[in-house]
Amino acid sequence: MSIEKILTAAPVVPVVVIENLEDAVPLAQALFNGGLKTLEITLRTAIAAEAVKLMKQAVPDAYVGTGTVINKETFNASIEAGADFMVSPGVNDELLSLAKETDIPFLAGAATPSEVMKLASNGFKYLKFFPAVAAGGVPMLKSIAGPLPHIKFCPTGGINLTSAPDFLALENVVCVGGTWMLDKQLIKDKNWAAIEELARQASQL
Numbered sequence: 112m113s114i115e116k117i118l119t120a121a122p123v124v125p126v127v128v129i130e131n132l133e134d135a136v137p138l139a140q141a142l143f144n145g146g147l148k149t150l151e152i153t154l155r156t157a158i159a160a161e162a163v164k165l166m167k168q169a170v171p172d173a174y175v176g177t178g179t180v181i182n183k184e185t186f187n188a189s190i191e192a193g194a195d196f197m198v199s200p201g202v203n204d205e206l207l208s209l210a211k212e213t214d215i216p217f218l219a220g221a222a223t224p225s226e227v228m229k230l231a232s233n234g235f236k237y238l239k240f241f242p243a244v245a246a247g248g249v250p251m252l253k254s255i256a257g258p259l260p261h262i263k264f265c266p267t268g269g270i271n272l273t274s275a276p277d278f279l280a281l282e283n284v285v286c287v288g289g290t291w292m293l294d295k296q297l298i299k300d301k302n303w304a305a306i307e308e309l310a311r312q313a314s315q316l
């Protein structure tokens with residue numbers, strides 16, 4: 112499986128924080144049925160790895176990956192959970208060497224030209240641009256495309272339904288990450304139909 116295929120399956124990658132394990136499957140189904148084929152599950156909660164396993168079983172056609180992969184522990188937890196891909200908000204040398212040892216696609220994060228260049232020299236062609244809005248948003252990505260047009264990004268961080276199209280219009284953007292379709296109150300109410308509708312809206316961008 113290539114990171115390109117995973118990132119181009121839909122225009123938006125939902126960045127999911129699972130607070131209750133019982134929400135994992137209906138949430139994944141709602142997102143997938145709404146057209147969001149690639150799901151990033153952040154390893155920020157203790158149950159996240161278990162959630163990834165359940166989601167993969169219940170929605171086998173989705174690409175279910177892990178987010179917040181920041182060290183060896185989260186890297187290994189991702190492998191153990193059977194993640195289809197991994198996402199890091201940045202990168203460090205430990206993660207770089209771990210990523211080379213696995214076939215699981217690894218989406219590393221960068222926020223500056225130097226970070227992009229370092230990852231490009233390590234063979235990365237697709238990167239997470241994080242934190243997208245805080246790090247300069249659309250103008251920053253346009254500037255990076257000047258000297259580094261071959262690197263493609265999934266900008267994430269501060270993007271919403273209104274701003275997503277401006278990012279998606281850029282040549283060097285393949286998809287955006289976001290949380291706006293994961294409305295906390297709707298999840299609390301277990302209103303999966305409404306989440307599916309928000310996902311559908313996002314998938315049609």
Ligand SMILES: O=C(O)C(=O)C[C@H](O)[C@H](O)COP(=O)(O)O
Nearest residue numbers: 153178179200267268269289290
């Ligand atoms: O957990 C990680 O590894 C992250 O990189 C953080 C997420 O990408 C942001 O939490 C996105 O959240 P929004 O700003 O609401 O779009």
